[in-house]
Amino acid sequence: MAKKSIVDFEKIKQELSDLPTPIQVIDQNAKVVNKEAFDSFSDDQLVEFMEKMVWERALHEQTMNFSRQGRMGFYAPTAGEEASEMGTVMAMKDQDFLLPAYRDIPQLIQHGATVTEAFWWSRGHVKGNEFKARSLMPQIIIGAAYLETAGVALGLKKNGEDAIAFSYTGDGGTSQGDSYEGMNFAGAFQAPALFIVQDNNYAISVPREKQTAAKTLTLKAAAAGIPAVQVDGMDILACYSVAKAAREYILAGNGPVMIETLTDRYGAHSSAGDDPSRYRSKEAQQPWLDRDPLIRMRKILTDKGLWSEDHEEELTKKYKDSFKDALKEADAVEPEKVSDMLKRTFEVPTPEMQVEIAKFEEKESK
Amino acid sequence: MTKKSYIQAITDALDIELQEDPKTLIFGEDVGKNGGVFRTTQGLQEKYGEDRVFDTPLAESGILGLSIGLGLTGWRPLPEIQFSGFTLEGVDSIAGQMARMRFHFNGKQTSPITIRSPYGGGTHTAEMHSDNFENFFVGVPGLRVVMPSNPYDAKGLLISSIENNDPVLYLENLKLYRSMKDDIPDEKYSVPLDQANVVQEGNDVTLVAYGAQVQEAQKAAEELAKDNISAEVIDLRTVSPIDTQTIFKSIEKTHHVVVVQEAQKMAGVGAQVASAIAEEAIMSLDAPIGRVAAPNSVYPFALAEEAWIPRKDEIVAKAKEIINY
Ligand SMILES: Cc1ncc(C[n+]2csc(CCOP(=O)(O)OP(=O)(O)O)c2C)c(N)n1
Numbered sequence: 001m002a003k004k005s006i007v008d009f010e011k012i013k014q015e016l017s018d019l020p021t022p023i024q025v026i027d028q029n030a031k032v033v034n035k036e037a038f039d040s041f042s043d044d045q046l047v048e049f050m051e052k053m054v055w056e057r058a059l060h061e062q063t064m065n066f067s068r069q070g071r072m073g074f075y076a077p078t079a080g081e082e083a084s085e086m087g088t089v090m091a092m093k094d095q096d097f098l099l100p101a102y103r104d105i106p107q108l109i110q111h112g113a114t115v116t117e118a119f120w121w122s123r124g125h126v127k128g129n130e131f132k133a134r135s136l137m138p139q140i141i142i143g144a145a146y147l148e149t150a151g152v153a154l155g156l157k158k159n160g161e162d163a164i165a166f167s168y169t170g171d172g173g174t175s176q177g178d179s180y181e182g183m184n185f186a187g188a189f190q191a192p193a194l195f196i197v198q199d200n201n202y203a204i205s206v207p208r209e210k211q212t213a214a215k216t217l218t219l220k221a222a223a224a225g226i227p228a229v230q231v232d233g234m235d236i237l238a239c240y241s242v243a244k245a246a247r248e249y250i251l252a253g254n255g256p257v258m259i260e261t262l263t264d265r266y267g268a269h270s271s272a273g274d275d276p277s278r279y280r281s282k283e284a285q286q287p288w289l290d291r292d293p294l295i296r297m298r299k300i301l302t303d304k305g306l307w308s309e310d311h312e313e314e315l316t317k318k319y320k321d322s323f324k325d326a327l328k329e330a331d332a333v334e335p336e337k338v339s340d341m342l343k344r345t346f347e348v349p350t351p352e353m354q355v356e357i358a359k360f361e362e363k364e365s366k
Numbered sequence: 367m368t369k370k371s372y373i374q375a376i377t378d379a380l381d382i383e384l385q386e387d388p389k390t391l392i393f394g395e396d397v398g399k400n401g402g403v404f405r406t407t408q409g410l411q412e413k414y415g416e417d418r419v420f421d422t423p424l425a426e427s428g429i430l431g432l433s434i435g436l437g438l439t440g441w442r443p444l445p446e447i448q449f450s451g452f453t454l455e456g457v458d459s460i461a462g463q464m465a466r467m468r469f470h471f472n473g474k475q476t477s478p479i480t481i482r483s484p485y486g487g488g489t490h491t492a493e494m495h496s497d498n499f500e501n502f503f504v505g506v507p508g509l510r511v512v513m514p515s516n517p518y519d520a521k522g523l524l525i526s527s528i529e530n531n532d533p534v535l536y537l538e539n540l541k542l543y544r545s546m547k548d549d550i551p552d553e554k555y556s557v558p559l560d561q562a563n564v565v566q567e568g569n570d571v572t573l574v575a576y577g578a579q580v581q582e583a584q585k586a587a588e589e590l591a592k593d594n595i596s597a598e599v600i601d602l603r604t605v606s607p608i609d610t611q612t613i614f615k616s617i618e619k620t621h622h623v624v625v626v627q628e629a630q631k632m633a634g635v636g637a638q639v640a641s642a643i644a645e646e647a648i649m650s651l652d653a654p655i656g657r658v659a660a661p662n663s664v665y666p667f668a669l670a671e672e673a674w675i676p677r678k679d680e681i682v683a684k685a686k687e688i689i690n691y
Pocket of ligand 1: 103140141142143169170171172173174198200202203204265269
């Protein structure tokens with residue numbers, strides 16, 4: 001018989017798995033599961049939540065359409081993540097600092113960038129980075145945003161500002177050492193940062209289960225001493241309520257918070273067109289489609305007499321028309337010049353660069 | 367004027383900048399109470415407090431990423447990376463993020479960051495502590511790489527680097543830290559970035575060097591003088607961007623050039639100097655461009671470094687070779 005071990009690792013592992021259920025306000029059948037939280041919203045607010053999600057879904061559909069027509073650059077689809085993205089960003093204030101990833105363009109627009117600028121960004125025109133929103137441009141390097149978030153948050157704290165940093169990454173992003181370092185730094189400095197992990201089940205083709213043995217991604221915040229919570233990422237009321245509570249807690253000087261939103265990316269990873277059917281079965285995805293954040297809000301609002309199919313159709317068309325206008329505006333921009341790029345590489349172009357600039361200016365004038 | 371070592375000159379510059387600009391922040395591993403593993407930040411935390419000079423967790427990518435965020439929020443970060451080999455942990459923060467901030471934002475955001483880090487061989491350190499990684503970073507658009515060769519320049523160039531609004535990788539030569547002293551002004555002064563320095567004038571051959579190799583080149587010039595060869599010694603001071611005009615002007619006079627560097631020969635600073643000459647000033651030359659550099663191997667462990675690092679004699683030999691071409 002095997003000797004009894006001095007320590008029961010299985011028990012410890014089990015303890016790490018015994019975690020509270022994700023926070024919810026309305027479930028997928030549109031049943032209110034937290035009445036107090038639900039009752040805190042006015043009818044107007046409920047309608048606004050729905051409108052934001054319809055807007056994001058329309059943006060998704062229209063940009064995918066533009067992509068098929070070859071009129072977009074790099075763009076990451078967002079269908080499925082409306083509650084997670086809109087719910088959390090609606091808890092933001094103008095003075096807050098946003099650190100978005102490439103899939104967080106809708107939040108960037110909500111925070112003050114224009115749709116036209118988003119299209120420029122997508123196409124790789126620098127004008128897309130001239131937005132007035134208090135935000136970094138969308139981050140491509142997975143994990144990098146978390147480090148920068150710690151710095152932004154520490155800076156805000158040192159400035160004594162009434163503001164916090166909102167940072168987004170994905171489930172895959174939490175595997176980068178940077179994400180731990182960022183949270184650990186923010187924790188060590190008690191900096192006002194809200195780390196949002198949009199756990200959408202896949203990092204390109206790699207499922208969440210392959211990213212880590214950790215039962216939840218919130219456990220990764222535990223090591224940094226940061227309170228973390230899982231939220232139903234298909235429930236916009238829960239996403240908003242938790243983000244708002246987190247913001248208040250952080251602003252009060254309590255240090256950072258991490259939120260893991262359990263959501264889903266319905267389609268391909270990017271508009272470059274990977275084929276999700278190669279790594280994901282329809283059956284496995286169906287439960288997520290059933291949990292669609294728009295379905296449950298639509299039902300609640302319809303039952304209250306605040307919403308109709310016709311209204312949603314009208315709204316969608318209005319939004320899509322505005323995106324078409326934005327694309328037209330984006331088309332009208334002058335192409336970027338190499339001489340301009342050279343001019344902005346340093347504050348004062350070096351003598352070497354002056355020569356290159358003159359060379360390109362001459363070329364460009366022809 | 368006070369006789370000061372290279373390291374004291376650096377501390378001087380940091381002290382002045384912390385005093386003058388309340389937005390400057392020094393942080394890194396062991397920079398606080400310990401004053402840095404080489405004591406470069408000695409006394410600064412005591413003087414300016416833990417809000418301005420502080421230790422971070424042990425993570426280079428964290429330190430460099432933090433710098434970007436602090437820069438974005440109006441601070442002037444002066445991170446220290448304990449040894450330049452460890453900058454590799456943070457290459458994305460340096461090359462992928464901070465160096466392109468101004469470009470990305472069309473000039474509306476900057477990264478006023480000066481990363482300080484020791485580099486260079488000859489002090490028998492452990493692996494990854496002596497590497498000359500400037501060759502990596504000179505290829506990064508938007509990043510300046512500054513490598514002072516003496517205490518006077520160390521202070522003046524550091525002040526210029528800190529006050530510059532673009533990111534600077536300021537590399538401090540480990541061997542020079544305590545091996546030389548100069549009379550330097552106690553007050554603030556600056557040495558301009560992007561400008562090479564003609565350390566010594568001459569007519570027969572131009573020796574282009576930077577960092578600790580400037581001393582070797584000066585020693586070589588002394589040696590050459592014994593044979594009536596008059597060498598002009600140029601210290602690049604900033605290795606990216608490179609001040610090629612000063613080099614071109616010199617070779618119009620000397621018609622011979624030897625480019626010297628401590629780093630491996632492959633790509634990098636010397637290669638860039640040689641190619642700029644080949645491209646634009648080849649007609650000034652009477653002989654091929656001479657190069658003296660470390661071999662293209664990984665930086666050796668301590669025992670082999672004496673043989674590996676280029677020395678005066680190699681420079682003398684190369685200079686004679688091209689003069690007699
Ligand atoms: C440092 C780094 N490594 C790899 C990539 C390539 N890459 C782009 S997106 C992605 C998956 C990211 O997944 P996740 O963080 O879960 O975010 P999601 O795309 O699901 O929103 C990868 C591997 C990258 N951009 N940066």
